Amino acid sequence: MGCHERSDRSLVHRYAGSSTKAEIVAPTSYKPRNVVITGVGAVSSAGFGRAEMFDNIHAGGTFSSKVSVGGTGLDEDQKLKFAGWLSRSPQLIETLSKLPSNSSGEIELRVHSIDDEQLKKQLRNSNDRKASKIGKIALLAVDMALSDGGRKIRRDGQDIALIFGMSKGPHSTVARFVSSLHPDPKHIRTLDFPGSLMNAVATYCSISKGIRGYNTTLATGFNSGLGALTYGYELIRQGVQPQAIVGGADESFIGTSTLLADPNNQVNYDLAEDAFKTYGRDHGGLHVGEGACMVLLEDEEVARQRGAKVLGRLLVSRHRSSVGLRWPSKRIAALHRLPIRSVLAARCALRCAPMAARSLRHLIRDATLGYGVSNDVSYFRGEDEDASPKMMERAIRQALVEAAVSPDQVNLLCGSSWGTKSSSMKELEAIRRVFGERASSIPLINHNGYFGFVESAAALLNLAMVLTSAERGQILPLGHTKDFCQAGFDFVTDKRPHKFSKALLMGATEGGGNYAVVLGTE
Numbered sequence: 279m280g281c282h283e284r285s286d287r288s289l290v291h292r293y294a295g296s297s298t299k300a301e302i303v304a305p306t307s308y309k310p311r312n313v314v315i316t317g318v319g320a321v322s323s324a325g326f327g328r329a330e331m332f333d334n335i336h337a338g339g340t341f342s343s344k345v346s347v348g349g350t351g352l353d354e355d356q357k358l359k360f361a362g363w364l365s366r367s368p369q370l371i372e373t374l375s376k377l378p379s380n381s382s383g384e385i386e387l388r389v390h391s392i393d394d395e396q397l398k399k400q401l402r403n404s405n406d407r408k409a410s411k412i413g414k415i416a417l418l419a420v421d422m423a424l425s426d427g428g429r430k431i432r433r434d435g436q437d438i439a440l441i442f443g444m445s446k447g448p449h450s451t452v453a454r455f456v457s458s459l460h461p462d463p464k465h466i467r468t469l470d471f472p473g474s475l476m477n478a479v480a481t482y483c484s485i486s487k488g489i490r491g492y493n494t495t496l497a498t499g500f501n502s503g504l505g506a507l508t509y510g511y512e513l514i515r516q517g518v519q520p521q522a523i524v525g526g527a528d529e530s531f532i533g534t535s536t537l538l539a540d541p542n543n544q545v546n547y548d549l550a551e552d553a554f555k556t557y558g559r560d561h562g563g564l565h566v567g568e569g570a571c572m573v574l575l576e577d578e579e580v581a582r583q584r585g586a587k588v589l590g591r592l593l594v595s596r597h598r599s600s601v602g603l604r605w606p607s608k609r610i611a612a613l614h615r616l617p618i619r620s621v622l623a624a625r626c627a628l629r630c631a632p633m634a635a636r637s638l639r640h641l642i643r644d645a646t647l648g649y650g651v652s653n654d655v656s657y658f659r660g661e662d663e664d665a666s667p668k669m670m671e672r673a674i675r676q677a678l679v680e681a682a683v684s685p686d687q688v689n690l691l692c693g694s695s696w697g698t699k700s701s702s703m704k705e706l707e708a709i710r711r712v713f714g715e716r717a718s719s720i721p722l723i724n725h726n727g728y729f730g731f732v733e734s735a736a737a738l739l740n741l742a743m744v745l746t747s748a749e750r751g752q753i754l755p756l757g758h759t760k761d762f763c764q765a766g767f768d769f770v771t772d773k774r775p776h777k778f779s780k781a782l783l784m785g786a787t788e789g790g791g792n793y794a795v796v797l798g799t800e
Contacts, residue, residue, distance in 0.1 A: 279691050313514045315590040316581050317427025317574030319419035319525075320742040322729035323390035323567065326375035327402050327422055328742040335728050335743075335754050336773065342565060342730065343391060381434075389530045390567040390730025410473055412448050412570075413482045416527035419570035420483050423523055427574040428530055428586055431488045439492035440508040442480035443502030445733035448473060449531030454544020472778035479527060491519050501694060501785035502526055503571060503738040504575050504793040508649050510575050511592055520580045526734030527570030544698050544788075552758035554697055554731075556724040557706065557769060559761045561699040567730020571738035589745045591798035593648040593681035593746040593780070650676030650794040662710075666700060668708035670786065673794040674712050681796040683780055685713050690753070690781040693724040694737040699763075702790075705784055706764050721778075723770050736791070744781050746757040747797035 284635060318328050323341040325331040334341070392415060398420050404643060409417065420440075424431070431438065456469040472478060477495035484493050492513060496505045503526030510522035546553050546563035554565040581588060650673035654666050695701035709717050725743050726736055747753045753776045762769055783795045 307412070307545045309517065311515050311517060312578035313511050313575055313592045314575050314578045314581050314588045314751075315573055315592070315745065316586040316588060317423040317425070317429065318589065318742045318745060319422025319424070319426060319572040319737055320569070321392065321415050321419045321527075321571070322569035322732065322739060323392055323420070326396070326418070328426075328482050328746045331729070331739075332743060332746045332750065332754070335371050335725065335757075337363055341390055341728060342388050342551060342554075343366075344386050344549060345389055345391075346386055354791055360766040365542055372484075386549060387545070387547060388551070388553065388563060388565050390569075391530045392568050397736050401511060408528075409482060410448050410479075411531075412450075412527055412529040413473075415529065415568070415570045416442070416479050416525075416572070417483050417486055419525060419527065419572040420487055420523055422523070422700075423572040423574045427576075428584075429521070429574060435488040435490035435519050436622050436687035437491060438480070439494075439510060439513055439519045440480055440489045441492070441506040441513070441522055441524045442477075442483075442495045443504070443506040443524075443526035443734045444476050444479070444495055444497045445502055445526070445661055447476045447497070448478060451478075451528055452530065489523070491522070498791065499787045499789055500696070500733050501737045501787055501791075501793060502734045503736075504783075504785045504795065505791075507573065507575075507738070507795065508651065508793070512651070514516050514575055514577050514789050517577075520577045522575045523572050524575060525570060525572035525738055526732075528568060528732050528734050530566045530568035530730070544696065546697060552727075554727045554757065555729050555759040556693070556695055556697055556756055557702050557722075557761045557762050557764070557767075558697065558759045561697065561702065561763065564696040564731035567736070569729055569732040569735060569739065571732075571735040571742055571768045573738060573741065581779070589799075590748070593683060593796045593798045648677060648681040648796045650674060650678075650680070650792075652676070652792045654790040654792070662704070666704040666786075666790070666792075667711065670704050670784065670794070671711045672793040674708055674782065674784065677782070677796050678712075685716065688780050688782050689712070689719075689720060690744065690776070690778040691720050691722040692740050692741050692781055692783045693722065694726060694785045696726060696731045696736070701786065704786055706767065708784070710766065718766050718768055721753055721768050721770050721774075722756075723753055724756050725754065727759065737783060741783055741797070744783065744797065745799070747776070748778065748781075751777055753778075764792040 320328045320331055322331060325334045354486070375434075394411070397411070397414055397418070401414060429438075451470055451473040455467055455474045458465060458467040458470070476497045477493075480493055480495045483489070494509065496502050496509065497506050503524070506524040506526060510524035513519045513522050544563050546565055548562060553562055555562060575592075576586065578588070652669040652673040654669035678688075693705040695705050709722070713720060721742075723740070725740055729739060732739060743754065753770055753774060755770050755772050759769070760771065779798065779800045781797045781799065785793045785798055
């Protein structure tokens with residue numbers, strides 16, 4: 279029996295209180311665990327697996343293709359509906375009128391897609407090939423993460439959770455289901471309905487791999503995979519589960535809905551292979567990406583006992599003793615001078631979701647996490663070039679403080695912006711405010727230009743490249759960008775050797791959410 283395959287029956291007793299059965303309540307006090315990364319599964323247009331992606335990007339080249347949308351392929355009824363949608367969006371009419379089209383009147387776009395035949399070859403079980411494309415991509419990433427971490431699930435599936443971040447969900451299944459409603463709803467494709475739900479992909483992956491721990495889907499838009507990462511981190515840190523697979527996946531289903539859902543001109547309609555430039559001066563926007571990234575998180579002690587290799591650590595400050603969550607609420611309120619209602623609300627939230635325990639810990643200043651989260655509600659109040667950097671700055675400072683890491687100790691910056699002015703300035707201005715003049719000497723990378731913007735998993739695909747760069751001792755350049763929108767930063771434009779021990783990973787949602795994670799690679 280290999281070191282990765284060894285079972286540890288003592289873990290069953292340690293995590294007996296973490297059962298997902300309804301009659302067992304998770305403990306309200308715990309000894310904080312250290313959380314490490316032991317496996318990563320990455321799938322994108324740039325390759326299958328983080329090593330292949332790194333090698334392909336290192337070798338140079340582009341990984342996108344052109345697709346056609348609309349035109350004479352629409353029937354008369356669809357054309358009328360499309361014309362009605364256009365009439366309500368003058369901005370979209372102006373945008374579409376400038377787009378290139380082919381002889382059939384179809385609009386052409388450049389996207390980053392995964393070849394269907396290559397995807398089938400990668401899937402080991404023939405039954406898996408019958409799933410939706412996003413399901414196949416996600417399942418392959420889960421399988422890669424487990425394999426990378428040497429974790430085989432036999433009869434211990436209850437010890438591992440699956441936390442899935444979702445942006446727009448299973449596009450193709452939803453489109454097929456909705457189209458079956460017309461012209462006669464009686465002929466609706468009922469079999470497509472379960473697969474059109476946002477949690478369908480996570481459920482499919484759990485059933486396929488025998489994962490029987492916590493199963494949660496966070497449909498929070500761009501970079502929701504980072505939300506899944508923080509959620510899974512909390513599950514392990516609080517001793518609810520010894521292991522968790524976290525991540526996200528997206529398929530590049532392109533249709534008229536893609537164009538209609540782009541009121542802020544985030545999609546780049548330039549057909550040039552190198553048009554998607556992160557931090558570029560022209561702020562051209564994104565090329566739609568397809569792929570997935572899943573990360574295997576573990577309790578450090580569990581990983582050590584089974585002989586797993588640690589790829590990275592989610593850094594935290596030194597753990598103090600438990601904050602006394604079993605104490606009476608009045609005692610907590612009196613000790614920390616808090617309103618009793620605030621303590622009761624936080625305590626109630628703790629019983630509903632493990633991640634909600636953070637609200638109580640922050641009330642009593644038990645800040646021991648290696649990540650920061652903030653929100654600038656920009657989705658509801660429009661573009662605000664000042665508020666967004668301030669809130670990203672808050673997330674970064676929170677992550678650094680809670681990880682007990684000073685700005686001077688960070689030696690790699692990794693963003694995940696998507697080529698628009700607001701997403702670029704949010705990250706760059708926040709970096710400038712936190713790191714000051716030192717921002718010009720810390721390498722800054724963002725590889726979205728190579729594999730397109732995979733909405734839910736963009737930051738995690740960059741995380742996969744960061745971990746591989748740490749192993750190889752080399753960092754790769756930003757995709758395609760040569761002329762930058764800001765000066766005073768160390769943008770990586772060529773391959774260079776670089777040893778780093780602490781990396782800061784940033785990510786934002788289109789709705790104003792901001793994430794910052796401090797990652798240790800030693």
